[in-house]
């Protein structure tokens with residue numbers, strides 16, 4: 001089994017009240033665990049077994065549904081847990097803050113663009129903040145478990161922040177109020193982690 005469900009850096013209740021304990025238990029312990037198991041099944045016995053998740057994503061055959069959905073699910077959730085923290089919230093500083101101001105005008109304008117991408121993604125998917133080859137920051141969204149690292153999804157660059165807008169990410173606590181969940185997400189964003197990913 002090449003892929004293992006990553007442990008959380010915090011307890012299931014650590015992000016409450018913004019993200020509730022039960023949602024975290026099911027989201028990490030059932031959904032992410034499920035993507036991990038199905039990803040392992042998809043690569044088992046093939047020459048893909050030796051590849052890293054990054055290699056699998058960048059070289060993905062988009063017609064391979066099992067790998068696209070479950071590899072994407074594994075990659076996306078692994079990023080998602082890391083960019084949140086009980087000590088999160090506030091605003092970025094340093095080079096990331098400068099880049100946000102340069103490319104969006106202000107932190108509030110960035111937050112509006114990101115929140116809008118997340119709120120208007122029809123059905124299930126993700127919204128992302130990505131760094132382009134040129135260093136420019138861009139916001140975009142992808143359906144289902146697609147992500148910007150996959151070829152040809154029309155949303156490129158290296159993702160440094162992502163929000164899961166599948167109903168399983170928020171429905172227990174927020175029901176149909178996705179915008180409230182998106183607003184609450186900003187209270188747990190680990191800008192320290194996003195900054196680290198920006199610099200890399």
Ligand code: MN
Pocket residue numbers: 027031077164166168169
């Ligand atoms: Mn999810």
